[in-house]
Amino acid sequence: MSEHPRYEGLHGQLGALGALKRNIVRVLPHDCPAGSAAVLATLRHHGSVRLSRLADLHSVDISVASRHVSHAVDRGWVARTRDPEDRRSWILELTAAGRGVLDDISERTTRLLADRLSGWTDDEIGQLTAVMVHLRETFAECRPVPRAAAPALA
């Protein structure tokens, strides 16, 4: 039926994403929901970014990113300062406290993965990591399109 048979096998496996994500969320610190954890990880990886850029990277609406960032700012994990070059924008930056929370999260998720993926070989884990990196790069620029016709990418 479809003209893209090479993706067919993939569709049935997508539920795995939800199961993995739920398992990860369960081990996060109690005052750090998944949204804020994602903000911290992205800021460490990309350095200081504007809020709109962060929303793009997460593939969510700006309003969603705004909430997650506010949660982190309230707890001193992220510093939010006006962009001097465009005073409508905010510059987001990880604080020392934020780095500490991120280390905690990293330790928890590492422990979870070490437990759940103990049956995986080093090679399989390497493939998993490579696929994740590739996925992140592929979906990094997909902010939700307002259902209107998206401008041609070219």
Place this chain on the structure above:
Amino acid sequence: MSEHPRYEGLHGQLGALGALKRNIVRVLPHDCPAGSAAVLATLRHHGSVRLSRLADLHSVDISVASRHVSHAVDRGWVARTRDPEDRRSWILELTAAGRGVLDDISERTTRLLADRLSGWTDDEIGQLTAVMVHLRETFAECRPVPRAAAPALA
């Protein structure tokens, strides 16, 4: 700090899961939320199962699976009958209508992936699929543990 360095690189990439999942959810039919779509896909893959088994497979609480199944039953996508061998349990089965919805979903997700992953090689897509299958198998039996000490797996 951690004794499991081979998982370190993985942690920072987990945000990719959320981005991919959000993109998929956006293309689902309007009356089929992600939870119900996952139910349909699992029933097609595993055949008839009991509700508790479905919750295990999705790594969610039974109450969550119950809601998702009810949504699908209300629309005639899933048949729910009492298990004659244990009348507390329900046997869940995909209906013809459910199969139709699933075909629609499959077509939509395939279209999305064909668009987003157009830059990926066949080999990379094969690796992605293999990793997904492996993940699904690994996390298939992880119903949320009630925070009490989990019984030893051995």
Place this chain on the structure above:
DNA sequence: TATTGTTATACTCTATAACTATA
């Protein structure tokens, strides 16, 4: 008494829309 499943409640995540401030 223990287990299967349902339902009520509360919290998180998400997008839409209305609004403020700046360009």
Place this chain on the structure above:
DNA sequence: TATAGTTATAGAGTATAACAATA
């Protein structure tokens, strides 16, 4: 007028707890 961001609202996802029915 257009854009960056905030906030209010509504709908979906989830876990906990209380409950009914069956083992």
